[in-house]
Amino acid sequence: MRGTAWLALACALAAADAGATPLRPYTIEDVLSLEKVGRAAFLADGTRLVFELQRPWKTARSFDLDAWTPQRTSRLFVVNVASGGAPEPLLPTEEDAGQTLGAASPDGRRLIVFRVRGRVRELGVVEVERGTVRWSGLTVEAETFSVQARWRDDHEIVLLVTTPETPSLQMGRVWQSQARTISAWSAMARGERSVSVVRGGPGAATNPAWPDVDLVAMNVESGTVRHLARGPFSDFSLAPGAARAALVANAEPVSIRGASPVENYAADRRRRLVLVDLGSGRQIRPCPTCDVLGQLKSWSPDGRALIICARPDDDAGDWRRYRYWRISVTGQAQLLSTTLAPDQVREEGGGTTARLVADAAWLGQTPAVLAASETGSAWWRIQARGPKPLVAGLASGAGARLSTLEVGFTLRAPDGVTAFDEHGRRRLADAAARVQSPPAPAGDLPETLLIARAGQAGTLWSEVLSSGGDARPAAPLPDGASLLALSPTSGAALGLVRTPQGVSRLVLATRNRPAQSLATMNAGLAEVDAAPPVPIPHLTPDGQAVTSWLYLPASHGPADDRPVIIVPYPGASYPAPPAGAPDAFVLAANVRAMVGAGYAVLTPSLPLARDAEPAQGLADAMLSAVDAAQARVPGLSKTRLAVWGQSFGGFGALAAATQSSRFKAVIASSATADMFSKYGAQGAHALVVPEVWLQVSNMFGWSESGQARLAGPPWSNVERYVRASPLLHADKVTAPVMLIEGDRDGASTQAEEMFAALYRQGKAVELRYYLGEGHVVLSPANVRDLYQNAFRFLQDTLSTGASATVVGPGTRASSGGRVSQ
The missing domain is CATH 3.40.50.1820 (Alpha/Beta hydrolase fold, catalytic domain)
Incomplete structure (x- = not known):
């Protein structure tokens, strides 16, 4: 052996x-020199493709945006798919500004783009045919976790507007905490007040509130901005027909006093659902004591109702109380089932509690929800007589939808990828077929699938499934390519082909000509030692x-x-x-x-x-x-x-x-x-920018039921904390x-x-x-x-005694040192 x-x-x-x-x-210089592809999208008619290319990390002019530094190094390119031309810059290059991609208008004539200049992320609108851009002067948070800007129709954009100084959970974490700290130090030096105060128990309600932002609608032709609502919003979803928006508002702090271990990812604030009429700005706050889970806001096809996942307010922080609710646009809240709870998956890397996987959809006007079961997870159709099984036998954590349909959805069922709608189920591909969905913006689901299956005489047959449920021929991507974008109109596909050493090619596949290589990234990695592991x-x-x-x-x-x-x-x-x-x-x-x-x-x-x-x-x-x-x-x-x-x-x-x-x-x-001093530890940024970074309960969860798996607070089991603390040994x-x-x-x-x-x-x-x-x-x-x-x-x-060196500034990456044997 x-x-x-x-x-x-x-x-x-x-x-x-x-x-x-x-x-x-x-x-490590190779890491600092990596080039990356960001978001990509075909416009509505499939004749144009837009994508982001991120220059190496080390080329950024500043790193005070933390993990969002690539927003400064990204550039946008456009490809005329019909002519097969080379990629061209979508926007004029500004050396001090990064460019990123937003959503396209329904007709494909316009495109939301963002530029990051300094610490400001500004929304702009590109007229694709003319190649012009109009910058709005409006600051928008990054869409890493949630929706911030979407088209209401071909002429109006709905967006959440912030300011560079508004406390930020994302791009402002580093520079805002540093700026406030320096300001406080200066205040102390002048003999002025420089204290940050936070409270618990009854006093928690006086802690700094989540910052307010504005929900507005902007007409892209005139630049006129209509104010719709203001509040502590962090996410929204537009109803079909775009008459309304559902928003998540970050409300009062949660003081957890339950005896059970605090859940991992415990929220420090209650999250409320707010419905806003986009014509009048009228607000409805249905289910005022519902604490909403995450991003799930599944609208019915007619835009008259949506499904959320929420639990009643309590001081126990018990994740087992989450259930699915049907919310009407008039404000009525209906519990869909007393027993069906979200699916769950055990935490990777040592966690002991479940991470909830909530998902819901509509089969016509009938709700369907994903729920945990004794054998994994299952989807249920919610009927007047009660829940009815739709599909069971799904692995825990693997039952979420692959894509959305106009009156249904697709998922990977035990017998293959299957479409579900109000008329029943239809298998799209067996388990042997390769099915990919393109990455979707945060808060959205893909609306297309690329299905590749073996044809006669070893040929490969590909088709694209659109949100309307229609399948049509698609251009096959090269073997092993990962799908980045897909056009339901033309069947064109954008893929990324990578070598084992990390050299990547951006490949455009169309039905009427051979696949076209658009860009090659990280060519220098072709010469590196990248032997596979044993x-x-x-x-x-x-x-x-x-x-x-x-x-x-x-x-x-x-x-x-x-x-x-x-x-x-x-x-x-x-x-x-x-x-x-x-x-x-x-x-x-x-x-x-x-x-x-x-x-x-x-x-x-x-x-x-x-x-x-x-x-x-x-x-x-x-x-x-x-x-x-x-x-x-x-x-x-x-x-x-x-x-x-x-x-x-x-x-x-x-x-x-x-x-x-x-x-x-x-x-x-x-x-x-x-583990004692780590319990509930917040860090300087949490006390300097407490509006968004004070997350005490979250850290309780890490200690009690997350990776630390200590099963309770320190005073409940001192010896367990001692055994788990390297400091004390x-x-x-x-x-x-x-x-x-x-x-x-x-x-x-x-x-x-x-x-x-x-x-x-x-x-x-x-x-x-x-x-x-x-x-x-x-x-x-x-x-x-x-x-x-x-x-x-x-x-x-x-x-x-052998020497070991590492590449330094200005040194060619290939000169890296070795440890002699």
């Missing part, structure tokens, strides 16, 4: 070298069969004594390789960059039983994977073992370091060390430790505490504290510094 495994591994590593230029090591099947200490994954440099040989880095994430199990391709944008604990520096990297499967404690047996579980890898693959060091984790993986690294002396180096970034750490933290992280004192505990004992410890950074280090210079010093730390603790 050992010889067979090594032979297969050697063949896989050698394949990349066959007759080609020697491969170079992958470095599966390591093994048993966990409790006898569970799992697979871990070993990543190796192409130069690895059986005579090596190659140091091994273990990258843990407690609770995660990996049936497929977790690290992704080289074009995956991962700045924290990047496995490919570790391999590029010459290390073997093991990502172990670390499943945890539902009732297990978070640190329970972590070191033994990691080392069982290490032992299996060493038995299967020659050339791995028996003694030079390091562990490197980010976030909850950083907790895993610290916990393992307290449980075994086999680890010779530990790197933990944004890690939890003390710091006397057992034998390896040198590097701690990495950003001062804007939600619990930035965790690294300080662990540093102090090790420092007090005279143990080798280094703290790298990045000012201005949050949970993930984002500034390119800081990212380079992190990896350069992490590899220097590993070199000092694991190797025998």
